Amino acid sequence: MKKFDYVIVGGGLFGGVMAWYARKNGKTCLIVEKRKQLGGNIYCEDIEGIPVHRYGAHIFHTSDKNVWQFVNGLVEFNRYTNCPVANYHGEMYNMPFNMNTFSKMWGISTPEEARAKIEEQRAGIFGQPANLEEQAISLVGTDIYEKLIKGYTEKQWGRACKELPSFIIKRLPVRYTYDNNYFNDRYQGIPIGGYNGITEKLFEGCEVMLETDYLADKKTFDAMGDRIIYTGTIDAYFNYRYGKLEYRSLRFEDDIFDVDNYQGVAVVNHTAREVPYTRTIEHKHFNCTVPYSEIPKTVVTREYSVAWEEGMEPYYPVNDEKNQELYQKYAELGAGEKNVMFGGRLAEYKYYDMDKVIESAMKKAEAEFGSLA
Incomplete structure (x- = not known):
C-alpha cells in the first residue's frame, strides 16, 4: 500500500x-x-x-x-467590482443598501433625509433586536425590509424572518453614500x-x-x-x-441566450417571495477583460435555495x-x-x-x- x-x-x-x-x-x-x-x-x-x-x-x-x-x-x-442589483416586481434597486437605493425607494437625495426616514420606520423596535426581522428593520426601516429583504431571506432559509437569529443580517452592508461596491474590503x-x-x-x-x-x-x-x-x-x-x-442547499438551472448581454449585471437578487429563485447570475459579466461582442451568447443561471437532504451538497x-x-x-x-x-x-x-x-x-x-x- x-x-x-x-x-x-x-x-x-x-x-x-x-x-x-x-x-x-x-x-x-x-x-x-x-x-x-x-x-x-x-x-x-x-x-x-x-x-x-x-x-x-x-x-x-x-x-x-x-x-x-x-x-x-x-x-x-481582473478588476471586477461586485455591484449587484435587486429586482422587486420589476423595480430595480442598487445593492448594497446605499444612497442610490434610498433615493429610488423614497425620492430623497441626502444622507440626512435617508437617516430620518429609516429612524422614522424603525421607531417600533426597542432594545436589542430579537430576530432577523427586527434586526433588518432597525438597520434599514420597514420599506426596504418588506421589499428587498423579507422575501429573499425567507426563500434562502426556508423559514420566516421572525424565526431566524438576528446575527444573520448583521453582515449586510448599509452605507449613506452613492457607492454601489458591495464589499468594503481593500x-x-x-x-x-x-x-x-x-x-x-x-x-x-x-x-x-x-x-x-x-x-x-x-x-x-x-x-x-x-x-x-x-x-x-x-x-x-x-x-x-x-x-x-x-444545512441549506442550492439548485441551479442554466439558460443560454443568443444575446451578448441579457441582464446588464452579473448578479440580480430576486426579492419578491412569489419568484421561486433567489438570484440570476450572468457569468460573462465576471470576466470583464473580454468585450461582450467577442462572445455572442450568454449564460444565465437561476439559483434556488432548497432544504438540504442526504445526498445533496450542503452549502x-x-x-x-x-x-x-x-x-x-x-x-x-x-x-x-x-x-x-x-x-x-x-x-x-x-x-x-x-x-x-x-x-x-x-x-x-x-x-x-x-x-x-
Whole structure:
C-alpha cells in the first residue's frame, strides 16, 4: 500500500491551501474527492466560451494583504467590482443598501433625509433586536425590509424572518453614500478565465482520487497517510453519533441566450417571495477583460435555495442555537482525534468567505510546517 505524508479529504480551498504548503515543504499528498473534479464550490465549467461558476457566484474579496498576495501569486486577477442589483416586481434597486437605493425607494437625495426616514420606520423596535426581522428593520426601516429583504431571506432559509437569529443580517452592508461596491474590503477581483487555474496550482504535484468517498473506506485511507486533513461534514465523520447537523442547499438551472448581454449585471437578487429563485447570475459579466461582442451568447443561471437532504451538497450551515450546540459536541470529538486536522466550512460548520478559508488554512499550515515565508 502506497504511503503518503498527508491524506487530504476534499478538494476545495482549505484542502488546496494545505496541499500547496505541504508540497512546498517536501511532503507527499493524496487528495480524496467525492466530486468528479477538484475545486470544491469554486469550480468553473466552460459553456459557450464563458467560465460558469458552477456552484454559485464567487467574487474574491479581502482586506488581508497576505491572502491577496498569495492568490495573486497563483494566477492573475481582473478588476471586477461586485455591484449587484435587486429586482422587486420589476423595480430595480442598487445593492448594497446605499444612497442610490434610498433615493429610488423614497425620492430623497441626502444622507440626512435617508437617516430620518429609516429612524422614522424603525421607531417600533426597542432594545436589542430579537430576530432577523427586527434586526433588518432597525438597520434599514420597514420599506426596504418588506421589499428587498423579507422575501429573499425567507426563500434562502426556508423559514420566516421572525424565526431566524438576528446575527444573520448583521453582515449586510448599509452605507449613506452613492457607492454601489458591495464589499468594503481593500482588494477585490476574479481570476482571469475563472477559478480553475487556482485549483490547478494548489493541487499541483498531488496524487488525486476523484469520485471517491473517504468515509466509505475510512480505515484503508487512514492507513495510507501519516496525517489526515478532513474538510467534509464533521457529523458524517463521526457517523452522526449525536444526530445530523442542518444545512441549506442550492439548485441551479442554466439558460443560454443568443444575446451578448441579457441582464446588464452579473448578479440580480430576486426579492419578491412569489419568484421561486433567489438570484440570476450572468457569468460573462465576471470576466470583464473580454468585450461582450467577442462572445455572442450568454449564460444565465437561476439559483434556488432548497432544504438540504442526504445526498445533496450542503452549502449553508443553519447557525441557530440548536445546531451550534450540536456542532460543539462534534468539535469536542474532533479535538480528541489523533493525527486528524479538521478545517473548512463543512468540518467547522461555519459560513466562510473564500479569503477567510484561505486565512484559516494559512494559519494551520504555519502551525503545521513553521514559517510560511
